[in-house]
Amino acid sequence: xxxxxxxxxxxxxxxxxxxxxxxxxxIRRAANTGIYRIRGWGAKRELPTLDDxxxxxxxxxxxxxxxxxxxxxxxxxxxxxxxxNPVKLDIPITIAGMSFGSLSANAKEALGRGASAMGTSTTTxxxxxxxxxxxxxxxxxxQYLPSRYGMNPDDLRKADAIEIVVGQGAKPxxxxxxxxxxxxxxxxxxxxxxxxxxxxxxxxxxxWTGPDDLAIKIVELREIVNHRVxxxxxVGAARPYYDTALSVKAGADAVVVDGMxxxxxxxxxxxxxxxxxxxxxxxxxxVRALQELGVHREVKLIAAGxxxxxxxxxxxxxxxxxxxxxxxxxxxxxxDNDPALEAxxxxxxxxxGYWEDFQAGNDPAGITTQDPALSGxxxxxxxxxxxxxxxxxxxxxxxxxxRACGKSHVTNLEPEDLAALTVEAAAMAxxxxxGTGWVPGG
Amino acid sequence: xxxxxxxLAEITLRELNQTLQNSANGAFRVTxxxxxxxxxxxxxxxxxxxxxxxxxxxxxGMHQVGTVRVEGNASTGLAENIMSGKVHITGSATMxxxxxxxxxxxxIEGNSxxxxxxxxxxxxxxxxxxxxxxxAFMGQAxxxxxxxxxxxxxxxxxYEANIFVRGKVASLGADCIEKEMRxxxxxxxxxxxxxxxxxxxxxxxxxxxxxxxxxxFHVDDIDAELAARSTGA
Numbered sequence: 001x002x003x004x005x006x007x008x009x010x011x012x013x014x015x016x017x018x019x020x021x022x023x024x025x026x027i028r029r030a031a032n033t034g035i036y037r038i039r040g041w042g043a044k045r046e047l048p049t050l051d052d053x054x055x056x057x058x059x060x061x062x063x064x065x066x067x068x069x070x071x072x073x074x075x076x077x078x079x080x081x082x083x084x085n086p087v088k089l090d091i092p093i094t095i096a097g098m099s100f101g102s103l104s105a106n107a108k109e110a111l112g113r114g115a116s117a118m119g120t121s122t123t124t125x126x127x128x129x130x131x132x133x134x135x136x137x138x139x140x141x142x143q144y145l146p147s148r149y150g151m152n153p154d155d156l157r158k159a160d161a162i163e164i165v166v167g168q169g170a171k172p173x174x175x176x177x178x179x180x181x182x183x184x185x186x187x188x189x190x191x192x193x194x195x196x197x198x199x200x201x202x203x204x205x206x207x208w209t210g211p212d213d214l215a216i217k218i219v220e221l222r223e224i225v226n227h228r229v230x231x232x233x234x235v236g237a238a239r240p241y242y243d244t245a246l247s248v249k250a251g252a253d254a255v256v257v258d259g260m261x262x263x264x265x266x267x268x269x270x271x272x273x274x275x276x277x278x279x280x281x282x283x284x285x286x287v288r289a290l291q292e293l294g295v296h297r298e299v300k301l302i303a304a305g306x307x308x309x310x311x312x313x314x315x316x317x318x319x320x321x322x323x324x325x326x327x328x329x330x331x332x333x334x335x336d337n338d339p340a341l342e343a344x345x346x347x348x349x350x351x352x353g354y355w356e357d358f359q360a361g362n363d364p365a366g367i368t369t370q371d372p373a374l375s376g377x378x379x380x381x382x383x384x385x386x387x388x389x390x391x392x393x394x395x396x397x398x399x400x401x402x403r404a405c406g407k408s409h410v411t412n413l414e415p416e417d418l419a420a421l422t423v424e425a426a427a428m429a430x431x432x433x434x435g436t437g438w439v440p441g442g
Numbered sequence: 443x444x445x446x447x448x449x450l451a452e453i454t455l456r457e458l459n460q461t462l463q464n465s466a467n468g469a470f471r472v473t474x475x476x477x478x479x480x481x482x483x484x485x486x487x488x489x490x491x492x493x494x495x496x497x498x499x500x501x502x503g504m505h506q507v508g509t510v511r512v513e514g515n516a517s518t519g520l521a522e523n524i525m526s527g528k529v530h531i532t533g534s535a536t537m538x539x540x541x542x543x544x545x546x547x548x549x550i551e552g553n554s555x556x557x558x559x560x561x562x563x564x565x566x567x568x569x570x571x572x573x574x575x576x577x578a579f580m581g582q583a584x585x586x587x588x589x590x591x592x593x594x595x596x597x598x599x600x601y602e603a604n605i606f607v608r609g610k611v612a613s614l615g616a617d618c619i620e621k622e623m624r625x626x627x628x629x630x631x632x633x634x635x636x637x638x639x640x641x642x643x644x645x646x647x648x649x650x651x652x653x654x655x656x657x658x659f660h661v662d663d664i665d666a667e668l669a670a671r672s673t674g675a
Contacts, residue, residue, distance in 0.1 A: 034662040148542040148561060151523055153484060153504040180658055192544070192563040192582045193601060197657040202580060206560040207519035207538040213499070216479045220500040220519075223459045224484030 026269075037269035038177060040358025040368065042170050042261050042306065042328055047278045049261070049306060050315040052425030053418050054434065057404040065403040072399045073409035076323050078161065078300045079230025079253040087139060087161050087230055089323065090119025091395040092410060093313055096258075096304055096327035097143045097163065097234070099125025101178050101187040102265030102358065103331075104375035105132045106383070107367040110334045112136030113380060114387025118395070123163060123325075126176045126201055128190050129155040136384075141232065144221070146175060147201035149191040157225055163232040164217070164252075166205075166243070169262025169305040172236025172276045175203035177266040181361035184370045211246035218251040232256055237282035237305065238275070244289035244301070254300040256325060257286045261306025263328035265368060266359030279305040279316070281428035284415075287320030296320065297411070310397020317398070318405075318413035319429060326394075333390035334383035335365040443469045445492070450474045455481070465489050477517070482510050485527075502529045505546065521548045524565050530638075537574070540567040543584065549638040556593070559586045562603050568638035576615065578605050587634050589642055597650050601657075605650040606631050608642060614650065621651040 006012060015021065026037060058064035065072060079086035095115045100108050102125065109132045115122045121139035128150020134140055142159030144151070156162065167173065178187070180196040188195040208217045218231055233247040234256035247255045259279025264272065283303050290296040303316040304325035316324050328336075337345075339352040344364035348355070358368040366378035402410045405417045419434040420426035426433040427440035448458050451474040462470060462485055469490040475481055479498035482491050486506040493501070496514035505524045515533035524543040534552030541557065543565025550558075550567070556574035559567045564583040572590035579595070581603030591609035598615020604627065605618075614620075623644075631644040 032662065032664050035659055148523060148563075151542060152544075153486065153506060153523070153525065156504070194657065197601075198659050202561065206541040206557065206579075207500070207522045213518065216499045216518075219455075220480040220483050220503050223456065223480045224504055226460065226463070227456070 038179070038266055038359050039269055039272070039356045040263065040265050041272075041356035042263040043273050044356075045273055047261060047306075048280050048422070048424050048428055049278065050280050050312045052280065052421050053315050053429055053431065054421060055314070055318070055401055055405055055417055056419055058406045062406045064406050065408060067400060067403050070403065071408060072403050073411075074395050074399060076300065076411065078232075078322075081298075082253045083161075083230040084226075084228045085160070087121060087141075089121060089139065091391060092317060092323035092398070093118075093307075093391055093394050094120050094141075094302060094323055094325045095122040095330050096262075096325040097123035097125040097141070097165065098265065098327055098331075099127040099176075099178075100130045100133065101125075101127040101182060101191070101370070102368060104366060104369055104378065105130060106375050106378040106380045107331070107334065108133040109136050109380035110378065110383025110387060111330060112140075113384025114330075114334070114391060115139075117384065117388035118391040120391065121160065124159075126178070127187065128152060129158065130190075134158055136380075143234075145201070146203060146205045147191075148206065149193075149201070153224055156221075159225075159229060161230045161232060161254075162221055162225070163234050163256065164214070164221075165234045167234070167236030167238070167258070168264065169236045169258030169260050169276055169279075170264035171267045171271040172238040173203060174267060174271050174275070176201035176264075177359065179266060179359045179361065182359075182368075182370045187370060211250050214246075214250040230254060232302070234258060236260075236262070236275075237277050237279065240277075240282040241285040241289045244286040245293060248290065248293050248295055248299050252299060254302060254322075255286060255290075256302040256304060257282050258325075259283075259303070259305025262304055263331075264358075278428070279303060279307075280319075280425060283316055283319040283321055284428070284430045290320070297322065310394045310399075311401065313394050313398040314401040314410065314413060315418065317410050318417050319415060319431075322411060329390070330387055331367055333387045334367065335378060335386070336363075336367050338365055341365060443490070445469045445471045448472050450476065450478055450481075455479075459483060462489055462491060463487070475514075479517075485510070496533065505529055515552070516550075520550070521546075521565075524548060534571065539569075540565050543567070545584075547634070547637055549640075553590065559584070559603070562586065566634055566637075568634055568640060570638075570640060572609070575612075578603055579615065581605070585630060585634060587631065587638070587640075587647075589640060597652075599656060600650075600652040602652065604630070606644075606647040607650065608647050611648075611650070617653045617656045618650055619653045621649045623647070623649045 116138040122137040123141040139160045141161040145165045178199040230253035232254040233252040235243040237259045260276035300322040303321035307324045341364045363369040366375045418431040472493040475495045477498045480500045483503040489508045491510045493512045498517045500519040502510040502521045509528045512531040516535045518537045520535045520539040521529040522541040524546040526546045528547045530549040536555040538557045540548040542561045544563045548567045551570040553571035554569045558573045558577040560579045562581045562584045566585045568587040575593040576595045578586045578597045582601040585604045588607045592611045594612045595615035597618030
């Protein structure tokens with residue numbers, strides 16, 4: 001018989017699968033505060049991802065391109081033949097909408113610098129356009145959101161594209177949040193709100209409901225910008241087949257489908273973890289809608305939600321997307337959750353790599369804050385260089401995989417180049433389980 | 443001032459709006475609108491536009507300068523996100539008139555449907571008749587003046603906009619309460635009625651505003667309370 005005290009016996013330390021430490025902590029937190037958990041970041045639980053797919057590199061029946069010598073294009077054009085000034089991007093990776101307010105001005109500037117250096121676009125967010133981001137973004141997409149905070153027709157005319165936001169992957173069906181700690185004088189003025197309030201944005205557009213109204217809204221926006229720039233529609237991935245089809249019907253030049261791994265600056269944890277479908281399941285359904293309508297590769301599909309690597313970029317494109325959009329990864333690239341700030345994270349009761357309280361306004365990295373001292377820590381020039389380097393790696397990785405599949409342009413990748421490692425991924429992505437010809441449900 | 447006639451039976455919507463948007467000033471009369479959408483949208487120069495007949499969605503949308511007058515009715519989103527200037531219709535408007543407007547004046551001589559002044563951010567709206575449910579929903583700034591009655595949930599989740607109603611209010615929305623009509627409110631109301639050309643006595647109106655109870659989450663902290671008790675703080 002062991003001489004260890006009972007409390008130290010191994011079987012006494014068995015953690016419940018149903019009530020693990022995170023669950024117990026959340027029950028205790030809820031019991032203490034009486035308010036649902038609000039946080040940033042995106043879904044943290046295990047979900048089917050693009051990692052569950054692999055490329056079938058060329059061999060005897062397919063011919064690869066020379067990795068360092070033969071050309072492999074990465075450019076895309078959005079709105080060609082549909083808007084007078086289509087958006088031309090050098091790489092198929094865009095920066096997702098993130099507001100000034102949720103992010104510091106320096107962070108917005110860093111995103112603009114990095115994206116512009118690599119010939120791609122950034123996107124505004126809830127709260128309007130700042131001079132910093134317009135000044136540092138060669139291609140800037142202006143989000144048109146339900147709240148219309150900071151919505152100004154002069155800014156609309158300065159934009160290179162308009163993105164009508166219907167939903168977001170982190171919270172399809174929900175509106176944005178910005179906690180009072182981050183609503184300083186400038187943010188309050190831009191949004192016409194009292195300083196310090198806990199802002200809860202509207203989840204529905206105030207002047208249209210449904211696809212028929214949206215078609216008329218798009219007519220109005222085109223009239224106001226004189227048909228100059230393309231119009232995107234962004235949806236949170238919930239029913240991507242129908243949402244994509246209805247966006248096309250309404251006249252969108254591009255559809256942005258944001259999977260449930262997509263990040264947020266602040267929303268309810270219950271939303272982040274329990275609403276929407278994973279990106280791997282959303283892309284094929286959106287593509288199916290575009291193909292059935294005969295507009296695949298004409299109306300562009302931008303996939304978002306948990307894009308981290310060039311492999312993710314290439315897989316999303318192989319499934320039928322034209323480009324991807326990154327948010328969380330871009331913030332990490334410019335300094336979010338930097339291990340060099342470990343001591344600072346420890347003071348907040350967390351650790352680098354775990355920090356998710358974007359809503360709190362006390363970001364040690366100076367990214368998701370409006371505190372001048374904290375935001376001053378982020379050098380936008382250095383941040384921009386880091387983002388440009390990261391985007392370069394994503395693009396080159398995607399090219400590498402495309403060449404290995406014998407493709408001279410990344411958008412020539414196709415589902416036939418993929419196999420799935422799990423039955424679930426095969427069913428969602430609609431590609432065969434590796435080593436078989438079996439597509440569940442196909 | 444000589445009026446230029448723009449006949450929507452003869453020209454396209456795009457030709458109409460381009461002509462209006464590219465004119466530095468001048469007076470225009472739009473004929474045969476026949477319920478067209480986005481008529482006179484995005485005007486940003488000091489033009490005067492007179493529309494003979496009813497219009498569809500988003501007439502004078504995002505209006506910035508000058509005057510648009512509609513002799514008829516307007517559908518959804520009349521003068522949505524108006525920044526400045528004046529939009530005046532002699533008939534009624536359907537949903538979301540003056541939605542998210544930042545400034546300027548919208549006058550509706552008839553009734554206005556649901557969500558009139560939704561998310562208003564500084565616009566002044568004067569309605570000669572009644573307004574539909576959830577009018578001034580999430581209204582942030584500006585004034586909504588209603589000479590008739592207001593339907594259910596008036597001013598739901600209101601921020602700092604003021605609502606003045608002369609008739610009956612079916613029900614108030616969350617966080618919207620009746621408030622004292624002080625001298626500055628009478629002054630504002632008197633000015634708006636005059637600018638709208640409405641004959642009404644400010645003394646007959648009731649003011650509604652935000653109780654400001656929803657501005658911040660109410661967060662309990664039992665642990666902190668117990669810790670304070672144990673230390674005698």
